[in-house]
Amino acid sequence: MELMEAIRTRRSIRKYENRIVPEEMVQEILDAAMMAPSAGNAQPWQFVVVTDREILDSMQDLHPHLKMITQAPLGILICGDLSLEKFAGYWVQDCAAAMQNMLLATHAKGLGAVWTGIHPVGERVMAFRKLFNLPEHIAPLGFAPIGWPAQKLKTESRYREDRVHINKW
Amino acid sequence: MELMEAIRTRRSIRKYENRIVPEEMVQEILDAAMMAPSAGNAQPWQFVVVTDREILDSMQDLHPHLKMITQAPLGILICGDLSLEKFAGYWVQDCAAAMQNMLLATHAKGLGAVWTGIHPVGERVMAFRKLFNLPEHIAPLGFAPIGWPAQKLKTESRYREDRVHINKW
Numbered sequence: 001m002e003l004m005e006a007i008r009t010r011r012s013i014r015k016y017e018n019r020i021v022p023e024e025m026v027q028e029i030l031d032a033a034m035m036a037p038s039a040g041n042a043q044p045w046q047f048v049v050v051t052d053r054e055i056l057d058s059m060q061d062l063h064p065h066l067k068m069i070t071q072a073p074l075g076i077l078i079c080g081d082l083s084l085e086k087f088a089g090y091w092v093q094d095c096a097a098a099m100q101n102m103l104l105a106t107h108a109k110g111l112g113a114v115w116t117g118i119h120p121v122g123e124r125v126m127a128f129r130k131l132f133n134l135p136e137h138i139a140p141l142g143f144a145p146i147g148w149p150a151q152k153l154k155t156e157s158r159y160r161e162d163r164v165h166i167n168k169w
Numbered sequence: 170m171e172l173m174e175a176i177r178t179r180r181s182i183r184k185y186e187n188r189i190v191p192e193e194m195v196q197e198i199l200d201a202a203m204m205a206p207s208a209g210n211a212q213p214w215q216f217v218v219v220t221d222r223e224i225l226d227s228m229q230d231l232h233p234h235l236k237m238i239t240q241a242p243l244g245i246l247i248c249g250d251l252s253l254e255k256f257a258g259y260w261v262q263d264c265a266a267a268m269q270n271m272l273l274a275t276h277a278k279g280l281g282a283v284w285t286g287i288h289p290v291g292e293r294v295m296a297f298r299k300l301f302n303l304p305e306h307i308a309p310l311g312f313a314p315i316g317w318p319a320q321k322l323k324t325e326s327r328y329r330e331d332r333v334h335i336n337k338w
Contacts, residue, residue, distance in 0.1 A: 003277040006172040007201045007270050031328040032176045036269065039286050043327060052336045089289040093311070096265035100205065101176050104273070108172040117208050120258040132338050142262070158212060159200040167221045169301050 001108040009155050010104060013112025014068040016147025020051075021074045025109055029146070032105035033078065038094035040086030045095050048077040048132055055131075062127045063143070065116050072145035076102065077128065080119075080139040092119065095141040102144065112149035117142050170277040178324050179273060182281025183237040185316025189220075190243045194278055198315070201274035202247065207263035209255030214264050217246040217301055224300075231296045232312070234285050241314035245271065246297065249288075249308040261288060264310040271313065281318035287311050 030047055038044060050056055051074055059069045069075060078099050080091035099115055106113040118124045118140045128140035199216055207213060219225055220243055228238045238244060247268050249260035268284055275282040287293045287309045297309035 001172050003170050003172045003175040003273055004197070004201065007204050007274065010204070010206075012206060027328075028173070030333055031326060032173065034327045034329065034332065035176050035179070035324075037179075037181060037272065037284050043329075043332075046332050046334065048334045048336070048338065050336055055336055087286065090286050092261050093265040093268075093286065093288075096262040097269040099262075100266040100269040103206065104172055105176065115206050117256065117259050117262065119262075134338055138338070155204075157200060158203045159196075160203065160212075163203065163212075163215050164199055165215065165217045167217070167219055167224055169217065169303055169307070 006104050006108045010107040011153040011155055012114040013149045013151060013153070014114050015150040016071045016073065016112065017150045019073065019148045021111060021146060025111070026074065028109070029076070029102055029105045033098040033102040036094065036097035036101045038097070039090035042084050042086040042094070044081045044084035044091045045098050046079045046081050046138055048079065050075040050077065059131070062131060063116055063118070063124055066145070069145050072147040074146045075143055076146060077132065077143045078141050079134065080141055081137060082139060083137045091139065092141065099142050099144065106146055110148070111146055113144045113146040115142050115144055175273050175277045179276040180322040180324055181283040182318045182320060182322070183283050184319040185240045185242065185281065186319045188242065188317050190280060190315060194280070195243065197278070198245070198271055198274045202267040202271040205263065205266035205270045207266070208259035211253050211255040211263070213250045213253035213260045214267050215248045215250045215307055217248065219244040219246065228300070231300060232285055232287070232293055235314070238314050241316045243315045244312055245315060246301065246312045247310050248303065249310055251306045251308060260308065261310065268311050268313065275315055279317070280315055282313045282315040285312050285314070
């Protein structure tokens with residue numbers, strides 16, 4: 001899929017077919033995530049790939065917007081690794097860029113995904129920390145259920161002239 | 170350019186030809202940025218497009234990694250608009266996703282750019298606030314000098330198996 005088409009047609013997909021995602025695809029999606037830019041090229045990220053049905057099902061109450069996880073064959077948790085940062089505080093942006101690459105790659109492969117935010121909401125952070133037994137220096141940023149789309153969503157441009165300022169505010 | 174190729178070959182470009190970037194391209198880059206996902210689809214972002222040579226030149230001392238701005242015909246500042254947030258605190262991730270879309274779109278058009286981080290470093294935030302006279306609710310996230318690349322950089326996969334955890338930490 002062409003880049004601009006991927007960017008323009010990606011939507012949050014919350015309904016999935018009952019069909020697994022091949023392992024090679026998962027690896028390509030992770031490869032896309034890890035190609036993201038990061039402050040000082042520190043690549044301060046870690047990924048937890050969740051395919052275990054019991055774990056996935058148990059996640060539906062972990063987060064207020066994760067009910068659809070019981071239908072998804074796969075979810076990927078992106079975490080910041082604070083021990084890897086070169087410039088403190090940029091891990092959120094670095095991991096968000098990795099997430100965006102991941103969502104675009106997912107879409108280009110015909111898959112669908114949705115970014116559910118964790119950080120900086122404390123109770124969500126604690127819930128993910130506990131479920132995955134994350135060490136202190138590993139900060140859960142966001143989680144994406146992924147699967148074969150069972151819904152089609154139209155897209156339209158979100159371009160807004162009034163958000164663009166030229167040379168000054 | 171195909172999506173995975175764009176993701177895999179994008180690099181931070183810090184040397185530019187002495188040539189302007191057409192306005193239509195700038196608009197397409199901004200369109201890509203604004204197609205990013207955001208928490209609650211709040212789209213809590215604002216953009217300052219800087220093409221004024223004097224302003225661009227004045228920015229070289231605004232940030233420790235902005236010396237190259239004197240060679241760039243263009244720079245785009247992405248800001249969070251805190252008055253537009255639906256879910257407080259997610260604007261950083263939302264704007265980072267917009268930045269990543271912008272960098273990919275830039276690269277796919279044959280342009281080069283580099284993400285220079287502002288938030289959360291206080292003195293950088295204050296310097297950008299002051300230069301662009303940003304209102305209190307507008308938070309500068311990052312700035313990207315953009316131009317026609319005068320350097321070629323190789324890319325290699327950043328995929329690391331040891332960053333991938335299956336079903337548990």
